[in-house]
Amino acid sequence: MPEQSTSQPQPALSVQPTPVPSNTPVAVPLLLVASLLLFAAHCYRAGHIGLAACSVVWSAAVQLRSAWMRPVSFFALLGIAAEWFATCNEFMQIRMFTGEPWLRLVLILCAVAALTLGTALLIGLGPGKTWFGKREKHANRQCMAFALVLLCMLPVCLKIPHMLLAERLVPGTGPLQTLLAALWAALVCGWLSNRALTHKRRLLVWRLFSAVFFGQFALACLGFDLFAMTGTLHIPVPGVVVAGAVYRGEPGFMLLLFAATILLLGPAWCSHLCYFGSWDAAAADARAFGHSARKRSQAPRKGQKSLLLHPVYFRLGMLGLATGCALALKLSGAPLSLAMGCAILLGLLLLPCALFWSRRYGQACYCTLLCPLGLVACLAGRLALWRVRRTQDCTQCGACIRVCRYKALDMDRIRSGAPGLSCVLCRDCINACPHQGMELVWAKRRWHGHAEGLFVSLASALHACFLFLAMV
Numbered sequence: 001m002p003e004q005s006t007s008q009p010q011p012a013l014s015v016q017p018t019p020v021p022s023n024t025p026v027a028v029p030l031l032l033v034a035s036l037l038l039f040a041a042h043c044y045r046a047g048h049i050g051l052a053a054c055s056v057v058w059s060a061a062v063q064l065r066s067a068w069m070r071p072v073s074f075f076a077l078l079g080i081a082a083e084w085f086a087t088c089n090e091f092m093q094i095r096m097f098t099g100e101p102w103l104r105l106v107l108i109l110c111a112v113a114a115l116t117l118g119t120a121l122l123i124g125l126g127p128g129k130t131w132f133g134k135r136e137k138h139a140n141r142q143c144m145a146f147a148l149v150l151l152c153m154l155p156v157c158l159k160i161p162h163m164l165l166a167e168r169l170v171p172g173t174g175p176l177q178t179l180l181a182a183l184w185a186a187l188v189c190g191w192l193s194n195r196a197l198t199h200k201r202r203l204l205v206w207r208l209f210s211a212v213f214f215g216q217f218a219l220a221c222l223g224f225d226l227f228a229m230t231g232t233l234h235i236p237v238p239g240v241v242v243a244g245a246v247y248r249g250e251p252g253f254m255l256l257l258f259a260a261t262i263l264l265l266g267p268a269w270c271s272h273l274c275y276f277g278s279w280d281a282a283a284a285d286a287r288a289f290g291h292s293a294r295k296r297s298q299a300p301r302k303g304q305k306s307l308l309l310h311p312v313y314f315r316l317g318m319l320g321l322a323t324g325c326a327l328a329l330k331l332s333g334a335p336l337s338l339a340m341g342c343a344i345l346l347g348l349l350l351l352p353c354a355l356f357w358s359r360r361y362g363q364a365c366y367c368t369l370l371c372p373l374g375l376v377a378c379l380a381g382r383l384a385l386w387r388v389r390r391t392q393d394c395t396q397c398g399a400c401i402r403v404c405r406y407k408a409l410d411m412d413r414i415r416s417g418a419p420g421l422s423c424v425l426c427r428d429c430i431n432a433c434p435h436q437g438m439e440l441v442w443a444k445r446r447w448h449g450h451a452e453g454l455f456v457s458l459a460s461a462l463h464a465c466f467l468f469l470a471m472v
């Protein structure tokens, strides 16, 4: 007897709209947006267009519902409520002084302040937690990145607003640039915390910064002074930062910025922040991995080409050459134009050659062999106490050697438990290891994983500050 099919006719496949969970608190977004837009109107009326724009942008941003936005929204609403109460008090005093009726105005302003305060409390309690329920895993470090950027950029916005491009384009919009920088930092922090995304996204945001930097430099060279932060152009070649200081006889802004970054993040300047290094890393990456996750997880092939020169000696030679030349130029009283010519030669002629070799060997040749500042970063960066080290889970499979573009890893190094001096804390080996065989530590400890979180927050915040502030 033929077997009878029991299957029922299936309905045609159709895309069903994602049902909204019945417990989604609708009141939270409505009250939040209403509070923010009311405050935007108040700021606009008072002539603070930057703050008004910030409120509008934040009311749109919270629709992402990311968990890190909850504490930010909570504290922002508390501040706004305080501002409403202060405004209410101020208007009441003025009206009482001038003998005008004030009760109705005070009631309206108190109602708005109470609405804002109530919304803040709602966000601080369960409904807020449900609404801001997305991407909870790295919310703390994203919050920290956001706060760090505010901490760095708010004093600039208040005290020296002309350093912000937005202020120079449209006076009064500095707060908006500050908020966008903080939002970008939190976003980047989320990307860099995601093991699957961090390699590509780090290179992407690093290249973005480099493109913006050189774009502004080009515009400033073409005579658009608006894009020159200091009004004085300098040679944007990191390799001559130390030599330039020797020639001038004073450290200069770039060297101080470099030193501050190194103290905070160690040699991560060379894997997250330098406007030259991103192109070298991109060239090395194109050869080594071809953007293929499959290739990245493989162990190195036998006979794979590698540079034979020992990078440290070569870099020491380059550092000596650059500083020696700068000293000779200074002592001989050579004109500034000659010194600048040498700097341009080092940067603009060596870089294309190095990019060729980086692409060929799959290693960042300019950074690991030629750039004197890279060696200074790796040596001085030891002061910052950030280290990559092997864990007991390492199986010595060697897969991480392939992803290191800075010649910091080989089997001897893996056995010894730590990468070599040229490690720039890019964390590619940590993220590529399938066994959690590498980790980032501070002062030799993981601090229950918080060390890496702090590192990522700091790196994201500094990147955002550089992107939104760094102009030639």
Ligand code: SF4
Residues within 6 Å of the ligand: 238, 239, 269, 270, 271, 274, 275, 276, 277, 278, 280, 366, 367, 368, 371, 372, 373, 374, 375, 377
């Ligand atoms: S080695 Fe030099 S060029 Fe490379 S990232 Fe570091 S400072 Fe920049």
Ligand code: SF4
Residues within 6 Å of the ligand: 390, 393, 394, 395, 396, 397, 398, 399, 400, 401, 414, 432, 433, 434, 435, 436, 437, 438
């Ligand atoms: S750290 Fe990971 S990838 Fe590297 S050798 Fe050990 S187990 Fe392999």
Ligand code: SF4
Residues within 6 Å of the ligand: 388, 403, 404, 405, 406, 407, 408, 409, 419, 420, 422, 423, 424, 425, 426, 427, 428, 429, 430
């Ligand atoms: S050892 Fe790891 S963290 Fe250090 S440069 Fe190499 S891949 Fe990056």
